[in-house]
Amino acid sequence: MxxxxxxxxxxxxxxxxxxxxxxxxxxxxxxxxxxxxxxxxxxxxxxxxxxxxxxxxxxxxxxxxxxxxxxxxxxxLENRYADHFAEAAELEQQAVEIKEYAATLVPGLLQTETYARAVFRAFSPNYRAEELERRVVNRIERARVLDNPASPVVWTVLCEGVLRRRVGGGAAMAHQLGEIADHAEAGRIRLHVIPFSTGAHALMESMVSLMTFADMAPAAYVEGLLTGQLMDEPSRVRNCQAAYYLALGDALSHRQSLALVRAAAREHEHGERVQHP
The missing domain is CATH 1.10.260.40 (lambda repressor-like DNA-binding domains)
Structure with missing residues (x-):
């Protein structure tokens, strides 16, 4: 009892x-x-x-x-997150491995406070300050899962557009990309960028997050505007995994990706156009 x-x-x-x-x-x-x-x-x-x-x-x-x-x-038992993401947020905290692809913006787990605030401001032009700050705090809280240096193992694949879009201004974007690069250099995340020169690839239609667990079947999460879907049906998860690995094969290496992210951070900081290193 x-x-x-x-x-x-x-x-x-x-x-x-x-x-x-x-x-x-x-x-x-x-x-x-x-x-x-x-x-x-x-x-x-x-x-x-x-x-x-x-x-x-x-x-x-x-x-x-x-x-x-x-x-x-x-x-x-009200969730701190949007209804369509609530279950995925819970599972994210239990995952032993997370593989993410970001098509348009930095994944939530890697967002800095300034970047997250700019995202929420753009989404809610008539926001209330206290509500916006609550959302920012909740998003930053998610990143605590990265405090453990061993688990979860995190793979991050970014479309080159994520690096080019100047969210929150040049300084904010430079800091955001610097944080991602620091995680990659420290070995906390495996980083890959899919350059525009690749053209079509298997994940170009949607972001995706693949989660693996110690004691239950893997899951996949995809999201669009005001909607999201968590999938645990084995065949659908396998299809998402296959698409991820196909796209990964079209990405730059970890070393090349890290160099590109560092270069993009410098160019945002100086207000220049982001170029390949």
Whole structure:
């Protein structure tokens, strides 16, 4: 009983689901079929790794006769992130390996405070200062996953356009690229840039984040304007992985990429056009 006091609210939510499922005499697979979701999702919820979507919570209440418990308590577990990214943000913190491709802007895990603030200002022209700062803090908090020098292993593939787009001004962009280069030089991330000269490549339609875990199946996340999709279906994740490796084959080497990022940082700092080293 003493052990339960150390459970997080999400783990307690999962424990309640497990308790009610067992009381109803159902396996995870049987519950998943009745709720119309994957067996994997039920497993993740019970382990406190993920939360159901509101419609899934409503179906859990109906199937288990929980009188609205799961839907009501879901509201109390409000995410710090946009709904479409919330589950991916949770999984990101548990990953042992993250492979990212960024098509238009620096990945959230690598954004500096100034860069992130400029991104949020551009997205919300009528922003409130306190709301903008909350978003910036949440984004910077994500980067703490990089404080551990050993895990997760991080691969970052950037489109050359990410280096050229001057977000937040020349000085801010120079600092941002300098931070990325520092991580790469220190061995914290593996860095590759896909130059414009490559032309078409396998990931040009979308950003993607591939996450691998110690105790569960890998997942992939893609995102667009006000929308995102987390995928854990094995065949779809494998297709995303295949596209990533195809694009990686078209990228500059780690050494060449590091040199290009350093050169781009210097040129932003001096207000020059970014050129290949």
């Amino acid at each position: 003493a052990e339960r006091t150390h459970l997080t609210p999400r783990q307690k939510y999962g424990e309640e689901l497990r308790r009610r499922r067992l009381a109803a005499g159902m396996t995870q697979q049987e519950l998943a079929e009745k709720v119309i979701c994957s067996h994997t999702l039920i497993s993740h919820i019970e382990a406190g790794r993920r939360l159901p979507q509101p419609e899934d919570a409503r179906r859990l209440d109906q199937v288990l006769g929980a009188d609205g418990w799961f839907e009501r308590w879901l509201l109390d």
